Amino acid sequence: MDPVGEERFALRLEHLTVRYGDGCALCLAERAQAARARQSGNRCPRCGTVWAARDVSLKVREGEILGVVGESGSGKSTLTQALYLDIDPAGGAYYLSSYERGERDVFTVSPQQRKYVRGQLLGMVYQNPHLGLRMRFSASANVAEKLLAAGSRHVGFMMERTNALLAHMEVPVSRVKEPPRYFSGGMQQRVQIAKAVANNPPVLLLDEVTTGLDLSVQARVLDLVKSVQRDFGVTMIVVSHDLAVVRMLADRTVVMLNGQIVEEGITDQIMEDPQHVYTQTLVNSLLL
Amino acid sequence: MLSVEKLSKEFIIHTRRGIRIPGFANVSFEVTAGSLLAVTGPSGIGKSSLLKCIYRTYLPTEGRILYEAQNGETVDLAAAGDWEVLALRRSEIGYVSQFFHVMPRVSMMDILTEPLTARGLEKEEARERAARMLSRAGLGQTLWEMYPATFSGGEKQRLNILRAIITKPRFLLLDEPTASLDSGYKSRIMDMILELKGEGTAMIGVFHDRDALAVLSDARYDFEGQQPLGGVTGALGECIR
Numbered sequence: 001m002d003p004v005g006e007e008r009f010a011l012r013l014e015h016l017t018v019r020y021g022d023g024c025a026l027c028l029a030e031r032a033q034a035a036r037a038r039q040s041g042n043r044c045p046r047c048g049t050v051w052a053a054r055d056v057s058l059k060v061r062e063g064e065i066l067g068v069v070g071e072s073g074s075g076k077s078t079l080t081q082a083l084y085l086d087i088d089p090a091g092g093a094y095y096l097s098s099y100e101r102g103e104r105d106v107f108t109v110s111p112q113q114r115k116y117v118r119g120q121l122l123g124m125v126y127q128n129p130h131l132g133l134r135m136r137f138s139a140s141a142n143v144a145e146k147l148l149a150a151g152s153r154h155v156g157f158m159m160e161r162t163n164a165l166l167a168h169m170e171v172p173v174s175r176v177k178e179p180p181r182y183f184s185g186g187m188q189q190r191v192q193i194a195k196a197v198a199n200n201p202p203v204l205l206l207d208e209v210t211t212g213l214d215l216s217v218q219a220r221v222l223d224l225v226k227s228v229q230r231d232f233g234v235t236m237i238v239v240s241h242d243l244a245v246v247r248m249l250a251d252r253t254v255v256m257l258n259g260q261i262v263e264e265g266i267t268d269q270i271m272e273d274p275q276h277v278y279t280q281t282l283v284n285s286l287l288l
Numbered sequence: 289m290l291s292v293e294k295l296s297k298e299f300i301i302h303t304r305r306g307i308r309i310p311g312f313a314n315v316s317f318e319v320t321a322g323s324l325l326a327v328t329g330p331s332g333i334g335k336s337s338l339l340k341c342i343y344r345t346y347l348p349t350e351g352r353i354l355y356e357a358q359n360g361e362t363v364d365l366a367a368a369g370d371w372e373v374l375a376l377r378r379s380e381i382g383y384v385s386q387f388f389h390v391m392p393r394v395s396m397m398d399i400l401t402e403p404l405t406a407r408g409l410e411k412e413e414a415r416e417r418a419a420r421m422l423s424r425a426g427l428g429q430t431l432w433e434m435y436p437a438t439f440s441g442g443e444k445q446r447l448n449i450l451r452a453i454i455t456k457p458r459f460l461l462l463d464e465p466t467a468s469l470d471s472g473y474k475s476r477i478m479d480m481i482l483e484l485k486g487e488g489t490a491m492i493g494v495f496h497d498r499d500a501l502a503v504l505s506d507a508r509y510d511f512e513g514q515q516p517l518g519g520v521t522g523a524l525g526e527c528i529r
Binding site for chain 2: 061268277280284
């Protein structure tokens with residue numbers, strides 16, 4: 001059916017498990033896990049261990065936009081943090097086609113290599129700009145930092161590149177020397193996007209990029225994300241609790257509940273003909 | 289080019305204690321290249337659901353949708369993987385929805401040129417082709433750089449059709465494409481659809497408009513004759529009772 005094979009996957013995540021707590025005999029027993037998730041959410045009733053992600057597997061094709069939806073606490077942010085190597089998973093394997101041709105598990109690499117993967121092969125836009133930006137440095141310094149980390153040393157080149165990127169993200173040239181703490185939320189988000197794409201990473205992770213922004217600013221950020229995908233051809237994972245955002249951006253969508261993926265499919269099919277009871281509830285609660 | 293075999297769709301509404309709502313059942317027909325099959329029947333009988341199943345916005349419950357792709361392979365759209373369906377949508381299957389969804393802040397011109405440039409056409413060439421089609425459809429140059437959110441219903445509908453036919457898909461699904469157009473624009477749009485059909489595109493359409501039905505269709509699939517279920521509305525009423 002599929003002649004292209006594995007190499008066209010930009011990213012493969014296999015059986016990711018993240019837990020907070022040591023687990024006990026009860027919740028470590030794999031076969032019981034799925035059943036338990038249905039009964040008691042993602043917290044073990046005996047030892048209190050929280051299973052933030054349980055056996056999550058993903059494949060994302062090159063150039064594809066994958067949407068991740070789910071309610072608060074369903075494991076969406078845990079998933080992005082694991083993909084950006086912010087947290088250590090309890091189990092699972094993670095392959096990037098841009099790293100050792102997708103043959104080496106990125107979860108197991110050395111700290112130096114991990115830094116390289118985060119700096120060069122992945123871009124991250126956090127929901128909270130404070131996590132992604134240094135608020136006391138200028139906007140251009142924020143972007144340049146990423147270029148420096150990539151080994152760029154030519155100041156002229158870095159200036160040119162940062163200014164071009166920030167202009168592309170509609171940050172006015174007159175303000176690039178100001179620190180982002182003086183910027184509005186939407187502008188901070190756009191600086192984050194500029195920073196995230198500075199090194200042309202093949203994979204970009206977006207965690208709730210439009211949450212907390214007003215509607216007109218949301219629209220601008222969404223346009224920007226779409227144009228970034230078009231112009232840079234990056235693979236994206238868009239995490240959002242806002243189904244409209246995902247519908248607008250994503251080719252395929254996965255639905256998370258209690259740290260597990262309960263449904264995945266083509267985005268319009270997930271929205272218009274959801275199969276899982278939770279997805280139906282989610283779609284029905286949409287305000288149209 | 290397309291052969292639908294015993295296709296059925298049933299919706300299971302888990303949020304209503306798992307009641308089952310029949311969409312349509314046991315539909316079979318064939319569509320050949322360069323012809324249009326019109327699906328007819330009263331409102332709520334499952335015409336749009338059928339189109340959505342073929343486009344895979346809905347997952348069919350039973351049956352097969354055998355599509356002969358450009359590369360000569362036959363794909364069962366009812367069972368094909370997501371990526372395969374997405375690839376076909378990108379390259380050869382078009383769909384004109386009954387209602388038009390727009391991206392905010394994307395100009396009309398960009399909406400039309402984007403699918404072309406994504407297929408590797410030069411930007412200038414894409415703009416030229418889009419401009420020709422827009423003029424033909426009676427959408428004046430003053431509108432080209434505007435965002436369609438503010439357009440009238442008829443303007444949106446025309447844009448919606450243009451977006452689907454500008455790429456000259458091999459297979460096109462049309463859900464009430466002429467519903468909100470006045471007679472002048474309707475005939476222009478019908479001309480464009482006829483032209484595309486003449487170039488070999490296979491089509492399935494739903495029309496309430498009799499003129500469009502008479503002019504465009506080569507064959508018909510009538511839901512009322514084929515369908516003993518009594519339609520969604522009747523069945524739904526029973527479920528709720």
